[in-house]
Amino acid sequence: MTTEKSLIDSALRGWKFNVERAEKLFGDLSPEQLQQEVAPGKNRLIYLWGHLTAVHDRLLPLLGIGERLHPELDSMFVSSPDKSVPLTVSGQSLKAAWQEINQKLWESFSKFSDSDWAQRHTAVSKEDFEREPHRNRFSVLLGRTTHLAYHLGQAALARPAG
């Protein structure tokens, strides 16, 4: 394996590990468990899961993979804080969206070439990218992996005993 491939492989393994961890943590919770706050007065589990699902959906256009699959999640989970707007999704519908989005991402990630990863993402212009070459797809992958871990740490605090 070349050094490049080895570095990308490490990052993809880290991504996949955390995506699977999230599915395991959130995927089998009851509607009541999903209403639990991670700490008193803080986000509920369903909000964190919806937030992560929406942020991953936004990766589709950001990485040039395609159109968003679930833009309807943003008004509930990105532009509004928890408990400020009514949620029109269930745990089951979130689980289906999470799986659909992450499967599409994974299929595309597996096809990216080494140099694809070092290319700019779609939210940076050609001119800005010349000055700031770190604004590439690989940085987005790593950044979203730590974003996922950040919220997984919070969600783990509310892990129901039964």
Place this chain on the structure above:
Amino acid sequence: MTTEKSLIDSALRGWKFNVERAEKLFGDLSPEQLQQEVAPGKNRLIYLWGHLTAVHDRLLPLLGIGERLHPELDSMFVSSPDKSVPLTVSGQSLKAAWQEINQKLWESFSKFSDSDWAQRHTAVSKEDFEREPHRNRFSVLLGRTTHLAYHLGQAALARPAG
């Protein structure tokens, strides 16, 4: 910049960003604030900071950089859960240790060549590494970055108002 260098640069930026975030979050807390739990019955802020400091210290031998600087932290912050043993450190001494350790790591990271990152870490044998080439230094760097983010997400829940 070559693709390799660009990938490594992304990972180092992510590491640095989170190390600085931790120092900002923990570094100026009063002794009373450090006693706060991130959620009722969960780890205290001082425990999380000590844990992160110890885990980063362990990177020195793991990545072949050198001897540990603060092995005394393990008995309080790695092998024991919070509140099970008396802490013999203060916020100030942890801050000094955190800075010392992370500065040494950063200096070494800056000197690693591209292929250094793809080499095995010291906890994997040559034989195992042939079968499992992803057990390299770069994977450790990425894994410890998500470990840091995981606990930063928890610590942020207890961020004191004043």
